[in-house]
């Protein structure tokens with residue numbers, strides 16, 4: 001069973017970490033301050049590990065990126081390239097700017113390129129797969145919607161997308177592969193749409209579904 005290194009200690013990192021542990025993986029969460037995760041570790045038993053971000057990148061056969069969007073590039077650049085080389089990174093981040101949303105519409109700090117395309121350039125030998133960025137943290141692992149929600153993914157490596165697709169199906173979603181890293185720009189934009197009912201009406205309990213005739 002592959003080990004999972006999660007770079008990011010917020011609600012997304014903790015939720016996905018718990019999900020991977022549920023399916024039998026050993027998980028390490030990487031953070032600048034492990035003390036804030038002692039409760040998460042105690043709750044999740046012997047497969048739950050904590051470390052700094054460098055230790056976590058080395059630990060994981062598969063990595064998950066779940067930091068604040070504005071911190072993602074610097075974090076990836078700070079890691080030893082050898083610890084990332086050839087690995088799949090599930091990229092759950094969104095490039096949300098520090099400015100407030102306007103009429104419920106979030107602002108991004110990215111322009112033509114997606115955050116994932118930027119990260120892919122910083123670590124070209126790593127296989128980024130955009131996923132889990134268009135669903136709220138409370139619904140990331142086996143959510144109970146009226147029907148199976150869709151998770152859109154994108155990335156340059158077919159093998160990595162296959163690997164991530166299998167994980168996503170276990171986590172209770174249908175997978176829709178939208179193609180290469182280029183498509184991650186559109187998938188990141190979906191986060192803006194997903195958040196609008198939340199900011200406007202405090203409704204955060206929905207998911208995307210691709211209907212097919």
Ligand SMILES: NC(=O)c1ccc[n+]([C@@H]2O[C@H](COP(=O)([O-])OP(=O)(O)OC[C@H]3O[C@@H](n4cnc5c(N)ncnc54)[C@H](OP(=O)(O)O)[C@@H]3O)[C@@H](O)[C@H]2O)c1
Pocket residue numbers: 007008009010011012013030031032033066067068069071075092093094095096132133134135136137138
């Ligand atoms: N919340 C959701 O429901 C949701 C859903 C889908 C996607 N996302 C995306 O998933 C990512 C994580 O979201 P989140 O809500 O779990 O947490 P968050 O509050 O956006 O980010 C927390 C993480 O970012 C790191 N971080 C923050 N500032 C940093 C800095 N200056 N330098 C280095 N690291 C820094 C923290 O590191 P330390 O542990 O070292 O403090 C922590 O690991 C975001 O990109 C978000 O847009 C969120």
